[in-house]
Amino acid sequence: MEIVIGILIPFLGTTLGSLMVYFMKKNMNRKIENIILGFAAGVMVAASIWSLIIPSLEGAKGIKCLPVVIGMSCGILFFFLGDRWLKKKKISSDKMNNLMVAITLHNIPEGMAVGVAFASYLAGSLSLTSAFALAIGIAIQNFPEGAIVSFPLLKRGYSKNKAFGYGFISALFELLGSIITLVFTSFIVSVLPYFLAIAAGAMFYVVIIELIPESNSSNKVNVLGFLVGFLLMMILDVYLG
Numbered sequence: 001m002e003i004v005i006g007i008l009i010p011f012l013g014t015t016l017g018s019l020m021v022y023f024m025k026k027n028m029n030r031k032i033e034n035i036i037l038g039f040a041a042g043v044m045v046a047a048s049i050w051s052l053i054i055p056s057l058e059g060a061k062g063i064k065c066l067p068v069v070i071g072m073s074c075g076i077l078f079f080f081l082g083d084r085w086l087k088k089k090k091i092s093s094d095k096m097n098n099l100m101v102a103i104t105l106h107n108i109p110e111g112m113a114v115g116v117a118f119a120s121y122l123a124g125s126l127s128l129t130s131a132f133a134l135a136i137g138i139a140i141q142n143f144p145e146g147a148i149v150s151f152p153l154l155k156r157g158y159s160k161n162k163a164f165g166y167g168f169i170s171a172l173f174e175l176l177g178s179i180i181t182l183v184f185t186s187f188i189v190s191v192l193p194y195f196l197a198i199a200a201g202a203m204f205y206v207v208i209i210e211l212i213p214e215s216n217s218s219n220k221v222n223v224l225g226f227l228v229g230f231l232l233m234m235i236l237d238v239y240l241g
Contacts, residue, residue, distance in 0.1 A: 002128060003118050006135045007178035010114055011171045013139030014107065017146020018167025021154050031221050033155065038222030040148035041211040042229025044102070044203045050237030051110060051141065052200035056193040071197020072204070075105070079205040102199075102206040103149045104170040109195040110138055111177025112188055118178075119185040137240030141233065146171065 053068055060067045079098060117134045120126035146167045153163040181188045212222070 002132075003122070003182070006118050006132055007111070007114055007175060007182070009132075009135040010110065010138040010142055010178075011175040013142035014146040014149075014171035014174060015168055017143040017148075018150045018164050018171065020147045021150035021160050021163045021167070024151055024154055034222040035225035036148075036151060037211055038225025039144075039229035040152070040225075041207045041222075042226040042231070043144050043148060043233045044106075044207050044211070045226075046230045046233030046237060047106065047141065047145065048200040048203045050234060051138075052106065052196045052203075055113065056196040056200070059189075059193045059196070067193035068197045068200075071194045071199075072201035075198040075201020075203075076205045077201075078198075079202055079209075083209075098206050098210060100149050100153070100166050100170060102202040103145055104173045105202045106145070106199040107142070107170055107174035108177040109192060109199050110142075111174035112181040112192055112195060114138060114174075115178040115181025116185065116189060116192065119182055137236070140240055141236045142171075142174070144229070144233065 053072075056067050056071065057064050079102075083098075114131075114135050117126060117131040121128050121131045149170050150163040150167040153166055154160060158166075
């Protein structure tokens with residue numbers, strides 16, 4: 001029973017963050033929108049570094065930087081080729097859908113990390129308290145991430161229910177990552193550094209190509225949002241990750 005509760009905790013963190021969309025307005029002041037989009041960019045960059053790239057380096061065997069180089073390249077290439085293909089087919093690429101995909105990709109390896117923690121508990125190599133501490137830390141980090149999935153969708157004209165629904169779906173993938181890891185622990189542990197780096201590459205692509213240009217403004221309030229988001233996520237990752 002404690003395993004079920006443990007893997008549900010990060011899922012609840014993302015879901016609760018997505019619920020914040022019900023307290024937001026569709027037609028928000030442009031300056032506030034820029035701050036929130038800058039905040040989202042800061043959160044994603046910090047999460048990529050401390051939740052994905054550093055754990056990927058720490059978990060790698062042999063050439064430590066290899067999973068990061070391969071994984072980030074694949075993550076960025078995935079979005080780049082996807083956008084090129086959509087453009088070639090004359091299909092409009094929805095930037096907000098790319099944001100949701102990037103966060104979802106980020107949630108899968110985080111869910112795997114929680115799965116590894118509880119699998120280690122079952123194997124007797126990690127205490128239950130430590131496994132729960134990791135799950136709670138990731139859940140707290142997931143709260144702002146859930147919000148930044150749902151808010152841009154609301155801004156693009158989606159209903160609040162639909163915007164929340166997409167955030168909820170991204171949370172489900174985190175839960176799925178935990179379950180798959182518990183079932184296939186021995187295999188997942190060996191490739192987890194690559195999954196972490198792929199997610200980091202995807203998030204960097206969305207930040208550089210989409211979030212920063214989307215939040216561009218003459219008064220540069222997006223920089224303030226970025227700073228706050230980056231520092232907040234860094235603190236959460238360092239002390240709770």
